[in-house]
Amino acid sequence: MKRSLSLALGALALAAVSPAAAQTAAKPAAKPALDVHGQPFPRIPGQNLDGLRVYIRAGLKTHQAGQHDYPQFLADFSKVLTQHGAVVDGSFHAPSAAELANTDVVVMYKGDAGFMTAAQREALQAFIKRGGGIVTIHDVLCGPDPAEFASYVGGGKKHGQVNYTLEAKVPYTIVDKANPIMQGMTEMTLNDEAFYLMTWSQAPKIHVLATTVIDNTPSAKGHAGEVVPQIWTYEHTVAGGKPARAFVWMQGHNYANISNPQIEGMLLRGISWAGKHPVNELVDYKQPAPEPRPNRQ
Template sequence: MRITPLLVCSLLCVTDALADGPSFRMPTYPDKAPPPARTPEEVRALLAGSRPPQEAKELKVLLVAGPKDHSTGEHDYPAWQKVWNPLLSRSANTKVDDAWEFPTEEQAEEADVMVFFQRGRWDSDRARVIDKFLSRGGGLVYIHWAVDGRGGEAEFAKRIGLASKGGSISYRHGPLHVDFSPGADHPIARNLARVDFVDEAYWRLTGDPGDLTLIGTSEEEGKPRPLFWTVERGRGRVFVSIPGHYMWTFDDPAFRALLLRGIAWTGRANVDRFNELVTLDARIEE
């Protein structure tokens, strides 16, 4: 797709067109001020080199949320599900469904991609569903605290690369300077070199970092730590994002692009499939 002034306007001005319609932005929280919005120039650079749009195959996406478990503006899984269901549904030939805590076997059988944003957990019952899903070529996306294994982290990590044992990891809230050079050749990281977010990093996770296809890292305690990665398990694909603590992150077009590309990539679709959603009610300077 050639990036033209008309296309940029159609993408960047879509918020005005929807001023009286549904909102595709996360709730605002008076006690938490979001970081600065991205500039239009940053967004143009992010979307440069998009592949020509083609008629998209049907993609069935399941959004898995759970009870909110942090303070205002953090880990608001229900709000994310409420916003991202209609957001993804705006994309042609995309069917979106919701699940709570964990999909039923029927939902897992129906979905092409399952996106988890809740506090994770791993046990033998979940392993049976996920292993079957991956074996048939399903795509999995895990966001932030969805990587928690709650005692099953070693087995969980075998499926998703790295997983958390709550209470034993290291973490930091604040500015994240993410280096995407490890994923320079991966379509998810296209046009991303170094990007700053204000969110949370986890490290000292369970699993083998050498088993990952790294997308992006941040330096924590003097070492580059994985923040975004992919793994492939049999016929299945997995994309993991550690950022996602603050709800404002989901309105950042750079983070949206990463997450939307991750969903498309795990579903074996064109990573530019959801480009029109990157800017929809996103935080972009006017």
């Protein structure tokens, strides 16, 4: 009888706990990282160590001044993402399996990422299979096998093929104005570079967010006037894996366009979405007030 009464009281106590409180109670506390002496690392002021985990895959500088400035992106966006509540890592090399194990989304801004060693390909494919997200900017999706890269992000571009407009007008037509990633985006025209002759994934297909009309430049001879997707999302599931997401913005030839407030906001929302976090998590993040520092006088 006493045992039955105890069980009943326990059930009532559990029922009185709100669902949110129950979830909080069930979530184990994060264990702090320890150094070689067994001491916890100090918490870094101004960083949200519980945020979206982003790995920036950059490359060495190519092209003319102000163009393809991959190192500057690593420097700038590591700060931008940190200020918006992300946990950021990055480098000039393809992330290893160990680095990807602690990553939600890889943001790539470097040329010809379709060229990979066997180990790099294996690590990336395993990351995608477990549901990891990818965001690519500009010519990342260029490589020797565009169909392979299209299977990762929805589209691929053949290396060595004339499939670009060079310095050109890139007018955006926003196809999906209701998509939350495109909040605040207007149908602007950038001075940048657009790609055509793309290889597209067919099963599943990309979800187009914005297109452009290929400008009449010497390199686009015979393709001027074509309407080609330039911004899109891609959702797919590798056999035996978890659903994965990719977000692609094909401009960024001229580095200054990345700091356009509309573009920066779109990239932050695309990164959040690809990492399976709320789409506005990064743009809405507010850094907490700094903790008072001890008076050393």
